Amino acid sequence: MQREASELVHRLARDAEAVCRYYLSNGRRQGSYWLVGDVRNTPGRSMFVRLRESPQRPAGKWTDAATGEHGDLLDIIRQSCGLLDFRDVADEARRFLNQPRPDLEPESGIARTAARSGAPEAARRLFAMSRSIFGTIVEAYLSRRAISNVRHEGSLRFHPRCYHRSAEDSPTEIWPAMVACVTDLDGRITGVHRTWLDPERICKAPIDTPRRAMGNLLGNAVRFGQADDVLAAGEGIETVLSLRCPLPALPMTAALSASHLGAMLFPHTLRRLYIARDRDAAGDAAVTVLTRRAEAAGVQAIVLSPQSKDFNDDLRNSGIDALSAALRIQLAPEDVARFLI
16 A cells, blocks of 8 residues: 555656646645645645655645645545545546646646536546445435435435535635436436535535536436336436335436426437426426427327425425325326336
């Protein structure tokens, strides 16, 4: 382990500025140093990272003048990403080192950020840094929304320290988050959706826009199960997970918004599409567009309507037995026996 860590530190030090620009994005370069508030990427100037190597002072070494903390670039990756195990830190370091090296800004010699904010690469990196939801606030949050047996097929993860900024010039806040991967029809991750959570109240964090997606979303979705001939599609993650409680074997997708629901792409094997409707104007518009597109593709479209605003409201207000009974009369008869518990 010590030899592996030493090798990674040496390789990271060759691109010390690129490491800082990616993991300490709230800082800035000043001469031969990168200045930032602390190793957790807080804005400020207390911590400085050496960017150039000298005989007695290797690149990548850092010191926090306010706390006396010090370390190397692996420590930066560990602390800024909220990682605990060395294996996770090493995996993240290798992912960074194996990506294409950043270009230089014309004439300035300053490296661009290794992965643009919102890019699929950044989305894949965030999902890889996250871990299982088992025993976490994500599981507790969903349970409070009556989704007690979370059938997510690996599409949901937990990040204990996920960054949030209300605007470009706003300070960075750190909250735990539910992270969902957005994939294309071939299963490639193209984006992620984050739901920031309040660990004390076990609800959405008290911030502007506690839900955000990044990456390439159009036509793609958060997928629960592998679609074949039958698929259910809805807008929100919790809406779709609520449907999976009585329909655990039915593959489903969450498009994340009404507009994206209307634009979702169909697997070539699809023969019947259930559209989980939200009871609002945007939901009705998405149903109209998606039904028209499905029929044009030779796919039977069946609309599933909730009793309340959406299916999570139905599940919380009436329970799984009532939701099952309401769905039984809306499903195709052959799918009742095939999918409904």
